[in-house]
Amino acid sequence: MATKKLRVGILFGGKSGEHEISLRSARSILEAISRRKYDVVELGIDKQGRWLQSGEALKLLGSPGAEAVHETGLSIAAAAAEPAVGTGLDLVFPVLHGTFGEDGTIQGLFELADIAYVGSGVLGSAAGMDKDAMKRMFFAAGLPITPHVTLLRSQWKVDPKKCIRSIERALQYPVFVKPANLGSSVGISKVKSRKDLVAAMDLAASFDRKIVIEQGVGGPGVKPRELEVAVLGNDDPEASVVGEIIPAKEFYDYEAKYELNGADESVSIIPAKLTKAESSKIRKMAINAFRACDCAGLARVDFLMAPAKKGKPAEIVLNEINTLPGFTSISMYPKLWAASGISYPKLIDRLIELALERHREKQQTHFSR
Known part of the structure; x- marks a missing residue:
């Protein structure tokens, strides 16, 4: 039968x-x-x-x-x-x-x-979407993050000058201004001086009530490497090889991700050119970030890496976690797993298995006495 x-x-x-x-x-x-x-x-x-x-x-x-x-x-x-x-x-x-x-x-x-x-539950999804809450969880788990400030749209509308002062007291330019709850780099601006800050804040505020302002990794004039790791699993997650994005623009914004083609498009390098120690460290951080946000099924964890300074190792910080990353055949998440030995169709099968596994596990929970 x-x-x-x-x-x-x-x-x-x-x-x-x-x-x-x-x-x-x-x-x-x-x-x-x-x-x-x-x-x-x-x-x-x-x-x-x-x-x-x-x-x-x-x-x-x-x-x-x-x-x-x-x-x-x-x-x-x-x-x-x-x-x-x-x-x-x-x-x-x-x-x-x-x-x-x-x-x-x-x-x-x-x-x-x-x-x-398929994917994370309510908490993991919400935490992975809200860059402010996400950073709080990373910080609580002892994971490295870049200095940042979170402001509300209402604060910005009432007293923009006060907001600018608080940003400049806490952070150094360049800064990245982001809506707290949005993906695909929508509404994000790189700001190199005060004259561009107002427009960037207005743009981010049009997309969300919370605005996250992050200090650029490595300081002025430094273009950090953009690294990504795919994570797969539930209670015992595993990490893919590390990949690197070489953005076609100054940073990996929406246009660089989805709209540029041919010679102008961004380039992915899989696996990224790293030492064994760097790769191992980043993959462990990806799994710890996944667990810190109580994720399940899948996530792509993004990192920024500034060049090593004299006598010091390269600075590696967590940028964010994406609980439902792009899933086209040329998106980084499936490409990272393909490079790690799991084909696109097999990845779909595995995610379905993980969803059923998580649902079965949940049936063990009593919701009343």
């Missing part, structure tokens, strides 16, 4: 500024996932927040499809939680980058529905 296929929902789109990146990731997963092993259901969320199934979900990806089915998130989650319902799912693979997909909100919906899902 044939084994029943797992019914896997691939959820993509969303209301965040990373909607298009989500569609790219979903296309790659849908092309690579084994239809022999899984019964795949496409689930889309458009920019207005409408949940789509069947043909409309495929149209969101730019593919023609069958008759549209519109649902709310709650109705799809309820169907997922009840296998007797025709659209019942065994597992959801959310490919939602950024706000409302990577920040714990959709994960809370899956928890309510008691359905297995």
Whole structure:
């Protein structure tokens, strides 16, 4: 008798500024996932927040499809939680980058529905999305981070001069100004002097109520190396080889990540040219960062490395953790695992296994006496 296929929902789109990146990731997963092993259901969320199934979900990806089915998130989650319902799912693979997909909100919906899902839970997702909370967790775990200041949009609007003074008291230029809760380098600016700070703060404040201002690693005139590690696992995570990004622009912003092509595009070097000691240190830090934020399934951990100064080792600091990193076939997360011996289709299988493992483990928890 044939084994029943797992019914896997691939959820993509969303209301965040990373909607298009989500569609790219979903296309790659849908092309690579084994239809022999899984019964795949496409689930889309458009920019207005409408949940789509069947043909409309495929149209969101730019593919023609069958008759549209519109649902709310709650109705799809309820169907997922009840296998007797025709659209019942065994597992959801959310490919939602950024706000409302990577920040714990959709994960809370899956928890309510008691359905297995790929990736971190509510806490890990929320911590990994909020750069301020993330840095607090890194600091508590004794992990190295760059000096930074966190300000609220309301503080900036009420008294920008006071905010500028507090930034300049704590940090030295250049600084990076970032929305606390956003990914893909959206809304981030590198600021070399006070004259550019106001525009950078206004831009970041347009994307989030919290603004994180970080001191540039290595100081003025230094361009630190940008290193990345992919982490895979639940309670016993493992780290990939270390990769390096050579940005096409001054830093790895949205345009450098997704919009430049040919001779102008950013370059990835996998594995990065590091000493064995440096590579080992960075991989251990990646796993510790994963655990510090209570992550699960997958994450990409990003580092900055300033050149060694006389008599001192190179400065290596944690930049951030991404709990749902880009997942196109050419994204760093799958490329790092490919270089570590796990192909893209096998990586999808492993993430599904980890989601089911985590869901089974959760069944051991009692929620009432």
